[in-house]
Amino acid sequence: MRRMLIVGAGQSGLQLALGLQTHGYDVTLMSNRTADEIRTGRVMSTQCMFRTALQHERDLEINFWEEQAPRIQGLGVSVAGPVTPLGHPRLVDWLGRLNGYAQSVDQRLKMAGWMEAFERRGGRLVVHGAAVSDLNFLAERYDLVLVAAGKGELGSLFMRDAARSPYTTPQRALAVAYVHGLAPRLEHPDIEAVRCNLVPGVGELYIMPALTTSGRADILFWEAIPGGPADVFQGVTDPSEHLALTLELMEWFTPWEYGRATRVELTDAGGTLSGRYTPTVRDPVGRLPGGGLVLGVADVVVTNDPLTGQGSNSAAKCAASYLASIVEHGDRPFDEAWMRRAFQRFWAMARHVTKWTNAMLAPPPEHIVRLLGAAGQLPAVAHRFVNGFDDPADFENYFYEPDKTAAFLEEAEAGATGNPEAPEALGTGPADDPADDPAEETAGEAAGQVG
Numbered sequence: 543m544r545r546m547l548i549v550g551a552g553q554s555g556l557q558l559a560l561g562l563q564t565h566g567y568d569v570t571l572m573s574n575r576t577a578d579e580i581r582t583g584r585v586m587s588t589q590c591m592f593r594t595a596l597q598h599e600r601d602l603e604i605n606f607w608e609e610q611a612p613r614i615q616g617l618g619v620s621v622a623g624p625v626t627p628l629g630h631p632r633l634v635d636w637l638g639r640l641n642g643y644a645q646s647v648d649q650r651l652k653m654a655g656w657m658e659a660f661e662r663r664g665g666r667l668v669v670h671g672a673a674v675s676d677l678n679f680l681a682e683r684y685d686l687v688l689v690a691a692g693k694g695e696l697g698s699l700f701m702r703d704a705a706r707s708p709y710t711t712p713q714r715a716l717a718v719a720y721v722h723g724l725a726p727r728l729e730h731p732d733i734e735a736v737r738c739n740l741v742p743g744v745g746e747l748y749i750m751p752a753l754t755t756s757g758r759a760d761i762l763f764w765e766a767i768p769g770g771p772a773d774v775f776q777g778v779t780d781p782s783e784h785l786a787l788t789l790e791l792m793e794w795f796t797p798w799e800y801g802r803a804t805r806v807e808l809t810d811a812g813g814t815l816s817g818r819y820t821p822t823v824r825d826p827v828g829r830l831p832g833g834g835l836v837l838g839v840a841d842v843v844v845t846n847d848p849l850t851g852q853g854s855n856s857a858a859k860c861a862a863s864y865l866a867s868i869v870e871h872g873d874r875p876f877d878e879a880w881m882r883r884a885f886q887r888f889w890a891m892a893r894h895v896t897k898w899t900n901a902m903l904a905p906p907p908e909h910i911v912r913l914l915g916a917a918g919q920l921p922a923v924a925h926r927f928v929n930g931f932d933d934p935a936d937f938e939n940y941f942y943e944p945d946k947t948a949a950f951l952e953e954a955e956a957g958a959t960g961n962p963e964a965p966e967a968l969g970t971g972p973a974d975d976p977a978d979d980p981a982e983e984t985a986g987e988a989a990g991q992v993g
């Protein structure tokens with residue numbers, strides 16, 4: 543039986559461990575925390591996962607929370623306009639329907655549950671924060687060592703790939719608060735949706751329904767441009783202060799969302815998170831001091847800012863892709879050439895995520911401002927854009943180059959006038975303060991970082 547060592551019990555490490563188990567591999571999993579420590583600890587993410595990634599979990603029959611977690615049917619975008627004496631008006635506001643629902647299951651719940659399932663199914667769980675010296679010692683004893691330790695220190699085993707990493711500093715400061723008591727959005731009270739509020743020059747506020755340890759919750763997530771007016775969470779350790787700051791920013795910059803948040807309270811003492819990190823792509827093969835090789839998984843090798851909500855999705859896709867590469871390789875040795883091929887197969891998908899996310903971190907060019915504005919009038923545009931969260935490769939077809947965007951918008955306009963059956967969007971009606979040309983007003987800067 544082939545012996546596999548996986549370091550890191552997150553989305554990718556656990557999914558891969560559970561997947562390898564079903565194929566009869568002898569799997570050891572190292573985690574720096576117990577299941578209970580994870581379950582009762584601090585939130586780690588907002589972890590919204592879309593159709594393809596959720597399907598990977600279903601395929602392994604580890605979608606344990608699918609029935610309880612809210613089904614996110616839509617994704618909406620709002621854009622704030624320049625400040626007035628009353629705060630920021632809303633220039634753009636629309637909602638597009640997802641082809642398959644998305645879900646966010648608090649990683650505390652999921653990782654703790656998956657760790658317990660892994661052990662129940664006969665897996666060997668070692669609770670120990672692995673150091674390079676441990677891996678050096680252990681590498682010879684396993685057929686393959688996979689490092690799935692997220693943004694932890696073991697990442698230093700893998701060289702930064704400068705050509706694929708345009709940023710050298712964090713692009714957003716992240717601040718997450720899990721709450722109970724958020725009222726539904728008045729524009730679509732019966733539809734669960736992720737709401738993305740863009741505030742030029744300030745950052746983005748994401749709001750999404752989730753399942754947490756105390757049941758259904760909503761997540762308020764500021765992605766602040768570093769040094770900007772929403773970058774105020776550094777050094778804040780008191781969860782109540784964190785929530786108060788979150789709400790204060792909402793009241794001023796996104797009053798249409800604040801209106802439904804006046805009665806919220808934190809889900810629990812671990813329900814807040816703040817920090818920042820630099821988006822980075824690394825070489826997938828790590829070389830240990832003793833000469834052994836280890837393969838990097840998911841965030842270890844491709845870290846994106848959570849602005850586009852892709853990290854858990856990519857981690858699930860990476861685990862599924864590596865699982866297929868491992869199983870297909872049979873009894874042959876997992877040498878460097880195989881490791882590079884396995885990563886290349888994942889990167890064929892992941893490169894689209896990185897390209898799109900890095901593009902979204904920069905101030906939007908004119909054609910993207912036009913695209914986001916047009917989605918308010920053209921359901922086909924909203925529909926296509928929001929489904930790109932599940933398959934970011936589609937952005938190649940219309941997002942990056944102004945000519946392609948113009949052609950797509952022309953096609954969508956023709957469809958809207960000529961075809962009453964055009965894809966239905968979940969229109970949210972006119973924005974609060976329709977501008978003559980919302981596109982002109984909304985260019986500004988998009989924003990920032992997480993941690």
Ligand SMILES: Cc1cc2nc3c(=O)[nH]c(=O)nc-3n(C[C@H](O)[C@H](O)[C@H](O)COP(=O)(O)OP(=O)(O)OC[C@H]3O[C@@H](n4cnc5c(N)ncnc54)[C@H](O)[C@@H]3O)c2cc1C
Nearest residue numbers: 550552554574587589590672692694840841852853854855
């Ligand atoms: C604020 C925020 C919001 C986010 N929102 C979303 C979203 O909405 N949608 C989305 O898809 N993604 C989102 N992400 C990203 C997503 O959470 C990550 O990309 C994803 O969890 C990465 O999975 P992973 O398996 O690579 O690593 P992780 O999930 O980070 O797991 C790594 C595990 O390894 C453990 N570990 C670290 N070092 C060691 C060691 N030396 N020994 C043993 N164990 C170790 C860690 O404790 C952790 O349990 C968000 C991230 C953040 C920070």
